[in-house]
Amino acid sequence: MHLLIVGWLTLRPLDVPWVSPANLHPLDGIRAALALGPREATVHIGEGTLLLAPLGVLLPLVGGRLQVSLLGSLVRTVAVAALLSLGIELVQTGVPGQVVDVDSLLLNPLGVAVAHLAVVPAARAWLRRKSHDPEVPPEGRQPTDPPENAPATDGRPDGGSQGATRTIPRVRIAP
Numbered sequence: 001m002h003l004l005i006v007g008w009l010t011l012r013p014l015d016v017p018w019v020s021p022a023n024l025h026p027l028d029g030i031r032a033a034l035a036l037g038p039r040e041a042t043v044h045i046g047e048g049t050l051l052l053a054p055l056g057v058l059l060p061l062v063g064g065r066l067q068v069s070l071l072g073s074l075v076r077t078v079a080v081a082a083l084l085s086l087g088i089e090l091v092q093t094g095v096p097g098q099v100v101d102v103d104s105l106l107l108n109p110l111g112v113a114v115a116h117l118a119v120v121p122a123a124r125a126w127l128r129r130k131s132h133d134p135e136v137p138p139e140g141r142q143p144t145d146p147p148e149n150a151p152a153t154d155g156r157p158d159g160g161s162q163g164a165t166r167t168i169p170r171v172r173i174a175p
Contacts, residue, residue, distance in 0.1 A: 002054050003084075009051070010088050014097025022100040029103040048107030049114070052081050056115030057123075066128050074116055081112035 023029040033044035059077045060068075085108040092098040 016097050019099050029101050048104045049111035052108040053111035053115040056112040057119045060120050077116050078109045078113050082109040
């Protein structure tokens, strides 16, 4: 859902009388926004940083693993965000009214990295603690299942064996 919103925001054609030239020099757009004042700089940098930031939490959530290296998870998440940002910028070249800004290739992954570092390690630690809580049964086990160290039974209430295997008298064993 988030990517649909991002696609709609970044790839819809705009009907504008003029467009500014494409920013192909890193940090030039940020410098220009800073020169216009703190409010304009906050809006420009905030838009670039917050656009893909939820992916910093959503991408590791899709993996669903709790025992993962923080650095490995961060690198994978930021790499996916950088490639997605690059894809958006490449597609924007053909959309009327949209201007390519190379600074978004820096700001989008930065927002993803900040969101990842702010939420994911704490969430994984909380989920690991919760999964080791003795009151909560481990995943895959129902509270009515026997404990793991209980003797194996075949499902009968008395726990005994079923006896010898029955045979059909007219069926012979193959030669």
